[in-house]
Amino acid sequence: MLSGLVLAVWQGARLLDRRAANQLIAMMAAGRDVDVDAKAAAEVQFARLHFLTFRERFDEAQPIATRLAAGDDSRLASAALYDLANARLRAALDHLAVNDIDPAIPLVRLAKEGYRRALGRDPAFWDAKYNLDITMRLVRDFPQIEVSGEELPPEATKRLWTDLPGLPRGLP
Template identity: 35%
Template sequence: MKRISVHALFGLAAAAVATLSIVHGVRLQQSTQLNQRIIAAARSPADAPALAASAAQPASAASRPDAAVARDAPRLVRLAHATALSKAGAFDEAFKVYSGLLEPGQSDTVSRHAQYNLGNMYLRQALAGGTRADAGPLVELAKQRYRDLLRAEPQDWDARYNLERALRVAPEEQESAAEENNQPVERRSVSLRGMTPGDLP
């Protein structure tokens, strides 16, 4: 009787391990396929001049290099594709893909990366642009994207740094507007017992 129960327990343990192995094997295969699709999406617009030429001349959707990623592709694949489009200089196409990844009220990892990369794309365009008048709206768009991201993820230090950099490029003009209007600024004097006004750092 003991041998039968030991063999039954061993058989159950072997079946459980085999099931776990199959499940992990399927997950590994899915992850490998997803990684291959991400790599393919990131490489699709590698030829920037061809991409610019295809954008300038109407072509069928199947012949364009950016048609490699469908709208129903996994979100990570579309994010990689949008990043590659942005790096290749196809900003309009990248904007469309990034915008498709941003869903109102959703703050998952892919949405946050899309928001951050969209802000970076605007800021890079502004910094690469020639005139200050052309760069102004792009910097404002970048600042808005970084602020939206920081509302959802306040601890994102990369977004904070890039927002600070965008603010250095185009500072906010609230203070100068208040000075121009000559609006009185309310000041209050606070006194604490045992402290002189010069004690605070």
């Protein structure tokens, strides 16, 4: 009898916690800026991450993505990294649409890193593979020239191509 009562109290407390978490998620989905504790449920933290990335508040979203990526839930970790990478890629594409290349390059590189980390957590994540492929076409990774000493070799001073060759259109 006592064990049944303890179980009922425990289930009731769990139900109240989930209800509060669902209310926080619903408020963020409605566009309200709700502060979320770092010890909140992972789903609530993911909702906060999505809220911040949708508004391009990447500096606030990065610690949440890092915390979720370090968690035990591989599916949620890869989804958080993917969501942040997508937001950075969208911001980069917005810059490119108005030919503002300088701020787009680091955003594309950070998006690539996010997709790679998402694939590290879930190698079968097809959407991350696809987006990484598209992002790789935006800014290519070229090997860096190692220089010893102070003088640069003459071929290092020439820039034969830009880091951002252009927007991919269609299939290769």
